[in-house]
Amino acid sequence: MPSAKPPNDNHLQSVFAYRAFDLRDRFPQPLETFRQALECLQSGDAYLPDMSGEIVVYLRGGRALHIPEHFFIRQSGNISAVVPPQENDQVCEAVDAWLRDALLQHSKDALDASTIRPARLNILLDECDPNAPEPDDIQAWQHTSDVGREVIDTPCREDIWEAAVQAMGEVQARRWMKTSHPSLNNKSPNLCIEENLKRVYELVVQVGCGKANV
Template sequence: MTQPSQPPTDPLARIFAYRAIDLRDRFPQPLESFREALECLQSDRSYMAAMSGEIIAYLRGGYALTIPDEFFICRSGEIDATLVPLGKNDEVCKEVEAWLREMLTRPDVDTTKAVPAEERPYSLDQLLAQCDPQAPHPEELQTWQDTPDVGREILEAPTETDIWQAAERLFESRKGAERWMKSPAIALRGRTPIDVMIEDPQLVYDLIMRLEYGVYT
């Protein structure tokens, strides 16, 4: 007697969770769908997601697939990057779902033998430690810096209050700001920001702004 055929198993059933990762790892919780992970990166809580955002699909059995960021990050040039707008989420979700189905069913992609996803290999502090403060600026950034001033770009020198507020915003606490202000900085030739602030507050303020906007050179 012929046994009834089993209905095909949806390959997406192998995925049990998703994870959204930004530069400060603000979303450690597992998520049920790619859409939820994408919305985390698009939220106000995310930090520099357009520069370093990742979304990972975790598979049963301890393996994972990193979803290519070209699905949700739009890049132009060396330094310009933006997340897809919320209005395109439906389209992006369909594209990612199709990609996942293909990856999980292709015979040349054996996820059962894939290397388990490694722990995120870098943090903000590790990235800063690798930066060369003497490295030349990318051409696009240099062009922007060389553009003549228009309007009120040149403002009065920042006050100590301005600097402390900017540092607290960057490090998300007074304690974190104090630790950074009292630590030697490569970009300040090994001097501490709190010492340099007395002589050149603009230099310290500019350094904080570069760190906040992801310009490490």
């Protein structure tokens, strides 16, 4: 009986890098594997990864794909949590199979990599050079002090998240943050936070007051 053919890994040749996102973008570096990105969200450095965690795979040619969060975030009722490390092998295998299919089918979900928050493709390229200086926007973010709600005229990410949870509940807030909205030029709040943080906060407040649709 002939042996089974090994899986075709040619799809991996189109993968440029991975990146993990949490609410405060504490992992700006490009990563070689999905497992490394997952371990970032599992680490103690991650900020509210169960509420805002995202993993993006960057493709050669300037495109990118969001890894579906159900692979690495478990949802049970109103409680969500990043998968535990002991499940990493299983999760990585599942993501690899999904990514292979998505690339073979030339997934229509692929986005222009320059629209993925907050890094641009040229930032990722620079960060692959260990001698390259950190971009100004990342330096500014890393040196920003924690800001409480007392400075509400200049809202921070935490203000937006807290207001969204209060207005919609945690589950709906997570979904809302990642869904395109007509009042944001059909972009998701997560993407628009980098462009106009105050506008996103105003929209959350309007939702809470019933003046805008979820």
